[in-house]
Every structure is written in C-alpha cells, then in structure tokens.
Amino acid sequence: MVVRHRLTTAKVVDAALELVDEHGVEALTLAAVAARTGVATPSLYKHIASLGELKGHVGLRVTEEMTARFTQAVVGRSGDDAVRALMHAYRAYVREHPKRYLAAPMDPLHDELQREAGLKFMELILATLRSYGLEGSDAIHATRRLRVIVHGFASIESSGGFGLPEGLDDTYDQLVRMYLDDLRGQS
Numbered sequence: 683m684v685v686r687h688r689l690t691t692a693k694v695v696d697a698a699l700e701l702v703d704e705h706g707v708e709a710l711t712l713a714a715v716a717a718r719t720g721v722a723t724p725s726l727y728k729h730i731a732s733l734g735e736l737k738g739h740v741g742l743r744v745t746e747e748m749t750a751r752f753t754q755a756v757v758g759r760s761g762d763d764a765v766r767a768l769m770h771a772y773r774a775y776v777r778e779h780p781k782r783y784l785a786a787p788m789d790p791l792h793d794e795l796q797r798e799a800g801l802k803f804m805e806l807i808l809a810t811l812r813s814y815g816l817e818g819s820d821a822i823h824a825t826r827r828l829r830v831i832v833h834g835f836a837s838i839e840s841s842g843g844f845g846l847p848e849g850l851d852d853t854y855d856q857l858v859r860m861y862l863d864d865l866r867g868q869s
Contacts (some may be wrong), residue, residue: 689719691729697737699782701770702740706781710737737785738795744786745799748775753806761813762862768810769832769858783840814865824865831857 697718702710712733716723730736755771757763776783787793790800807825816824835854843849 689721689725689729691739694719694729694736695743698736698740699743699785702785703779703782707737707785710740710785712736716802735795740785741787741790742796742799744779744782745790745796745803748772748783748786749799749803749806751775752803756806756810762866763863764810764813765828765862767779768807768860769828769861772832773839773854776832776840780840783836788798811865814868816865816868820868827864828861831861838840 694715698717701714701718710733712723712726715736716726719726724839726736730739746795750770752768752775755856787796787800790796790803793800804825807828808821809820811824811828814824835857838844839850844853
C-alpha cells in the first residue's frame with residue numbers, strides 16, 4: 683500500500699499499475715486506487731481529474747517503460763542483431779507484464795497526453811530499422827509489420843492461446859527470421 687501522506691500523481695499511477703498487474707485493466711477504478719493508496723476517493727482528484735485521465739497516465743507510463751527497456755536492448759547493436767534484440771525484448775515485456783501491456787494505447791500518436799511517448803517509441807523502432815536503408819512509407823510499413831508480429835504472437839501467447847506441443851520459442855524465432863529475411867529483401 684502506498685503511504686497516505688505525500689501522495690503524488692506518480693504514486694497514484696504506481697498504485698494503478700499494481701492494480702492492473704494483479705487484476706487487469708478492467709479492475710482499474712478510482713475507488714480501487716484510493717483503497718490501495720489509503721485515501722478517500724475524492725482525495726485522488728488533487729492528483730488526477732478522472733478515471734480517463736488516470737488510464738491515460740497508466741498508458742503513458744507503460745509506453746515510456748517499454749521504450750526505455752527496448753532502447754536498452756538495442757543500444758550498441760545494429761542490423762539483424764538490433765532487430766532481433768528489439769523483438770525479443772518486446773515479447774519478454776509482454777510475457778512479464780501481460781495485463782500491464784494491455785493498458786498501453788494502440789495508437790498513442792492521436793492522443794495529446796500520449797503523443798510524445800508514442801513518437802519516441804516509433805523513433806526507436808525506425809532507428810533500429812535504419813541500417814536496412816528503408817525510408818518514408820517503406821520504413822512505416824516495416825514498423826507496422828514488426829509491431830503486428832510481436833503484438834500478435836505475444837498477445838496470443840500471454841492469453842494461453844497456443845496449446846499445441848511444439849516449442850513457442852521455435853515458432854517465435856521462425857517469425858523473427860522471416861521478418862529479417864523480408865527486411866534484407868527490401869534493402
């Protein structure tokens with residue numbers, strides 16, 4: 683439980699993330715966050731204006747967290763090595779935080795609160811792909827393909843949707859190789 687005194691917006695978001703990690707985004711309510719922080723619900727309004735704003739801050743934190751983790755994974759790498767590291771870090775994040783991941787906005791670029799973080803996330807992917815010589819719409823399409831592969835696989839995996847006995851790591855490695863082959867074929 684967050685200490686009642688010195689409650690800040692960051693601590694409110696921390697409590698919200700704990701709640702999301704434990705029970706999912708659908709359990710995120712102002713009353714639940716207030717209970718977790720040891721305050722009455724109206725006290726939260728000193729730090730956030732509404733449940734919608736709180737969800738926005740939670741999504742922002744998740745996007746920033748993913749960007750920081752993925753940046754760390756690709757630093758000092760380039761080409762196939764960087765893309766592979768990015769895709770594996772992305773999958774690992776979803777596996778580690780499946781409920782939190784669902785709190786991230788799918789289209790942060792069209793939300794004023796999320797836009798800057800979304801641009802940093804997109805720039806990270808574009809920078810990771812830069813060594814393939816992709817520009818303009820080709821780079822955007824490659825970014826989308828990467829997101830679709832990782833999001834699709836990791837989302838199905840984290841929800842228990844792969845029930846057959848073949849190894850998931852093998853399947854994922856095949857997808858990464860297919861994506862890398864595609865990138866090399868475009869450059």
